[in-house]
Amino acid sequence: MSDMITAELVDLDLSADTKEAAARALAERMVALGRVTDLDGFLADVAAREAQMPTGLDGGIGIPHCRSAHVTEPTLAFGRSARGVDFGAADGPADLIFLIAAPAGADDAHLTILSSLARQLMNSEFTDALRGVGDPAAAAALIRGDEPVPPAGAASPDSVAAAGAASPTAATVTAGAGAPAGAGADRRDGADSGTEADSRTEAPEQPEAPGQPEAPGDVEASGRAGEPAFRIVAVTSCPTGIAHTYMAAEALENAGREAGVELTVEPQGSAGFTRLDPAVVAAADAVIFAHDVPVREKERFAGKPTVDVGVKAGINRPAELIAEVREKAARGEVTAGSAPATPVERAGDSHEGYGTKLRKWLMSGVSYMVPFVAAGGLLIALGFALGGYKVDKAPSVMDHFLWTQADSWGALLFQIGGVAFGFLVPVLAGYIAYGMADRPGLVPGFVGGSIALTINAGFLGGLAAGLIGGGVVLAIQRVRVPAALRGIMPVVVIPLISSAIVGFLMFVVIGKPIAEAQKGMTDWLNGLSGSNAILLGMLLGLMMCFDLGGPVNKVAYTFATAGIAVAGPGDAAMKIMAAVMAAGMVPPLAMALATTVRGTLFTRTERENGKAAWVLGASFISEGAIPFAAADPLRVIPASMAGGAVTGALSMAFGATLRAPHGGIFVVPLIGNPLLYLVAIAAGVCVTTTLVIVLKSLRASAPGAATATGEDSAVPAAAETAAKTAAEKKESVAA
Missing domain, CATH: 3.40.930.10 (Mannitol-specific EII; Chain A)
Structure with missing residues (x-):
């Protein structure tokens, strides 16, 4: 270094x-x-x-x-x-x-020094x-x-330096600082890292030289009354693999020594990683994953009690993780194949409530479903645009396709989109189960989702099938099984038993009631008119603008797309889709307009973000307003919700319809009553823009307060230019 x-x-x-x-x-x-x-x-x-x-x-x-x-x-x-x-x-x-x-x-070599x-x-x-x-x-x-x-x-570093001490x-x-020499993870041999004495416990003694073998009695001393110590293997990783990865490894090792357990860590950093000795993994009593990127070769740790958390939990509370995994081992809880959480949407650490975990599981399913919605919905919309409103009655393009006819191309796009839409409910169910139980949950989830389509249980049936599939797999993983069967559990036993249970429940027990509920909801939507439809549009507009792409936004969006993800969506379903997309366009467009009209109320970074927000808003990407909401949530979010409610209500009142689940202004030709639809969007944008400007202006004009940006004080006119220049220099990093 x-x-x-x-x-x-x-x-x-x-x-x-x-x-x-x-x-x-x-x-x-x-x-x-x-x-x-x-x-x-x-x-x-x-x-x-x-x-x-x-x-x-x-x-x-x-x-x-x-x-x-x-x-x-x-x-x-x-x-x-x-x-x-x-x-x-x-x-x-x-x-x-x-x-x-x-x-x-x-x-x-350089990265291992950084890890040190x-x-x-x-x-x-x-x-x-x-x-x-x-x-x-x-x-x-x-x-x-x-x-x-x-x-x-001891003396300060300055005095040490002055003394001219030898420089190791x-x-x-x-x-000597309690970390392995140089290469950090590369010296792991699977036995010494969890049992060596902590060199910091006795300050007068010199630390052991790197690589020095421990005394034969050290391992036995780590146990209790001659019994072998509890053995844990751990994996740590972070997105860049430079700092958090090795800090979590060090924290876990230190906590392991204090708890009297043998804890061996495999840091999977940017410099590569040295795999734990298979014998060490086989002998381990439990596993800890502290990671923010997928664990590489995770299947090595199958069939062991596992705690799966983010890397910062490994740094901040390693002793709790050790205690938790020991409790799981005492209860006989094991995981088949990998920890019960996904790399993308983990269920969270043990301290999260079931409400938080349920939200993450559902969002895991929705996040994988949305690309199918966008692709399939836009293909169907383009099919209608090219082939006319009767394109859904066209014969299969395998039997009839003319290269020179627009109707044939429209039918082709429509039928491809219909196939993509056919995956919506199975993908939703499959990845809800995946969010709960990782790969073993995919099979029962997809099977349950497909059954939901077969019995016309639709979107609600997919939700139920995903939750049931994941729950069944988690229950099976808690059952103690002989060591000889652990290898076939994730590929044979779990898919077989879980699919049979989910299929039985969906076909015989809960499928019919859910299908009836789905039909009742569809009939209710189709019967909405007048003030009821306007109130629904207002509610959906509020939801779309509440968290700008977050869980509440996704609930409203999924509700709308589920309505049009059928062979012949009703008029009410298409009105709901139009209201949802219109409201979702309001926040970014309003922020873009506000930064243009009253740029002095915003930082330079926000003004730059405002330019991008024009495109994002026009494309129906609500997340374009997130930078503004994060900087000033108490003003931006309520103003956005007000504008979204106005747009949603007006869209429903105007009777605008939409077959496409995405696209923004680029699918306006596919919208029923397009001119009034644009009027609804413009009205909501004006409401939000006005409220944001008024609220930020009130804050800026408060006695002794800084402006809404928090960077330009109420300075005399003579100093205003210099103050703005200095502020812009400070902000250029974010730009």
């Missing part, structure tokens, strides 16, 4: 107030040394990584980091803030900030020394490992 950080890359008086400003200040030092070639491009990569998951850690640490094509060599910059900078940690702002810049093709730093951050003596150091050169030396970490109560290698210092 000797070349990775120097005194020029250290700022002990970092004055930034935001994480963007802190990243910019440290990145500018990298640019000055030629380590970064494009400041804005690099900061955009840092911001993209930050958007995946906050990089703040408990204990006052922020570690923004990324891989970037704009980095010439692996570089580390360090800043210390007296006021603290919010990096999203649960315990508050960070005062120790490390900006890690790795080239897009960084070699393994991440492990050092779990050592309180190391962080305390950084908080007390008074010279940039000494801070850089401490981080590089040129100076040993002083034990608690970076790897030795890392090992």
Whole structure:
């Protein structure tokens, strides 16, 4: 790490107030040394990584980091803030900030050194020394490992440096700080990492040299009264595989030593990973997954009690995870094939309530269903546009297709779209079950969803089939089975039993009542008229604009698409689809208009986002308003809901219809009463724009208050230009 950080890359008086400003200040030092070639491009990569998951850690640490094509060599910059900078940690702002810049093709050696730093951050003596150091050169030396970490109560790093102590290698210092030498994960042999004595428990003794074999009696000592210790294997990983991956590994290992268990970790980082010895995995009593990206070769851990959480849980509460997985082992709970959660939509950690887990399971199904809705719906709409309103009566294109006739092409698109629509309910059910029980849930979920279509249970039947399929698989996974059967459980036993149970319940027990409920709801929708239809449009508009692409928005959207996902959708269903799409277009279009009309009420970044929001809103992408809602939710969200309600009500009142489930203004030719439909959208946009401007203006004009952007104070006219220029420089990182 000797070349990775120097005194020029250290700022002990970092004055930034935001994480963007802190990243910019440290990145500018990298640019000055030629380590970064494009400041804005690099900061955009840092911001993209930050958007995946906050990089703040408990204990006052922020570690923004990324891989970037704009980095010439692996570089580390360090800043210390007296006021603290919010990096999203649960315990508050960070005062120790490390900006890690790795080239897009960084070699393994450099990345393993970076992982060693991440492990050092779990050592309180190391962080305390950084908080007390008074010279940039000494801070850089401490981080590089040129100076040993002083034990608690010892002299400061400055005095150590002045004493001219011998400088061990970076790897030795890392090992002395409680982390493995240099390569971190690469020295895992499956036996020593969970049983070696913690070198920090007895300060007067020197730490063991890296790679020194432990004493023969150490393993036995870790047990209770001569019994073998409880064995746990763990896997850690994060999106970039540089920092959180190794910090979680270190935290779990430390907690394992304190709990008296043998805990061996496989960090799956950017530098690759060394697979745990199969014998160690086979001998393990339990498994912990602390990850934010899919665990590689997850099937190796089949048939063992498992805890599956995000990587930050492994850093913040490792002792709880160890206790939880030991309780599961005591109860005999095992998983077949992999942990009971998906890489995309995990059910969450053990502290989440069933309501939260249910929402995630349902959103898992909806997220996989939406592409089928968009593709199939647009193909059907194009089929009607080319082939006319009778295209649904056309014969199969396998029997009759003329290359030169538009009707034939319309029939082709319509029939392809119909096939895509046929997957909606099975995909919804299958991936709800997948969200609950991972791959073993797919078979019963898809089978149950297909049965729901067969018995005309529709969308409601798919929801029920998915939840039942996932629940049945989870119940089967809790059953103790002989070791000889564990290998065939995920591919034979679970699909067979779960499909039979789900099929029986759907055909014989609950299928008919759900089908009747589905028919009743359809009849009720078809009978809506007058004030009832307007109220429904208002409610759907409120839901579409409440969380801008979140769960409530998706409920309204799924409700609408389910109505038109049939061979002959009714007029009421198409009116609902039109109202939902119109309301979803309002928030981004209104924010774009507001930034154009009263740009002084918005930051430069928001004004730039406003330009993109024109296109996003016109394309029916409600998420285009999220940056505005995140910055000022108390004004933007209520204003958006008001405009969405107006648009939804007017669309229903005007009797606008829509066969396509997506497309925005690009499918206006397929809309019934298109001119009045555009009037409804324009009315909602004007309402939201007016409310946002009024609310932000009231905030800006409050006595002694800053403007709505929070960046331009009420300054005299003579200083206004300079203030805006300074503010725009601060914000250019986000732009």
